[in-house]
Amino acid sequence: MTLNDLNIPEKICQQCILPGTFPGIKFNNSGICKYCQKESLSKQTKVIKKKSDYRDRLDSLIKDIQGTAPAYDIIVAFSGGKDSSYTLKLLKDYYDLRIIALTFDNHFVSPVAFDNIKNVTDKLKVDSLIIRPPWSVLNEIFSLTSKKDIFSKPTLLRASSICTACIGMVKSIVLKTALEMSIPLVGFGWSPGQAPIQSAILKTNPSLIKPNQEALKKAYPQDLLATLNSYFVPQTYFEKFKDSFPHNIHPLAFFDYDEEKIKQELRSIGWQAPEDTDTNSSNCLINAFANKCHISRHGFHPYVWEIANMVRQGIMTRDEGLIKIYTEQNTKMVAYAEEKLT
């Protein structure tokens, strides 16, 4: 893959990779976007300090919590992809937590990702729980969101509607399981570009979760919502478990993040990079189609915000970012998902 093979837009930030089609973007005379202009060197120094503060905070939170729950210290949303596999390894190796890894099988998990799920949880000696709603449910959700943007406008800047629907289910199911099993921590493998450090350690509570869940529910048509209700946190839980809502953590925001090093470390626990996924996923076979739907409706790639953040933070080079975002979606993969959905 060379840069000549990419579909790089004419108007694009010369520092990160945000395109002129990104909603609300402005460039200065040197072609630098408003987000890059805000990012100063002093801010980067502050981020390094912040990262070490967050590591201290997590150390002390874990010290308080470890061993207090009946069975597990943490439930981790585990897709079998690179980032959640690495998060699992970090939590096991570094903190030696009692972990249950929850995998949401959305019927588009790549076969290699399934091998990774088994190998990684075996090697790390972690319990694995796979939840797989029937195909009819996911077919309906993905068919709907492939054609229509049902969620709020701001979500479209960060992810495709297909992804938002799927991740919404993952978050609900993980939280519901944490409450039911009295697990005090919930772990996610968000990359440092995906979620800001400010939310990397967050105590959840009913008044935080309830409105989010309501907004998500409102987006769905009534008949589909009736089917989906069993995956959301039941209303009664907000009262019943009000004092035992977990802390959410996403440690990749404040631990070192280097894609090549991560892949190398993961190989030592039996993880392999799948060859059948797109440039922005290492587990999901609907992602290429989801990206294509989003690009054709909105004129920008649903991962460009995340990747531009990582380029700006110096986590990846601009050229690496360009390849991730401006490579044509693999037509075979797009067709695979398109044909599977009805």
Ligand SMILES: [Zn+2]
């Ligand atoms: Zn920029």
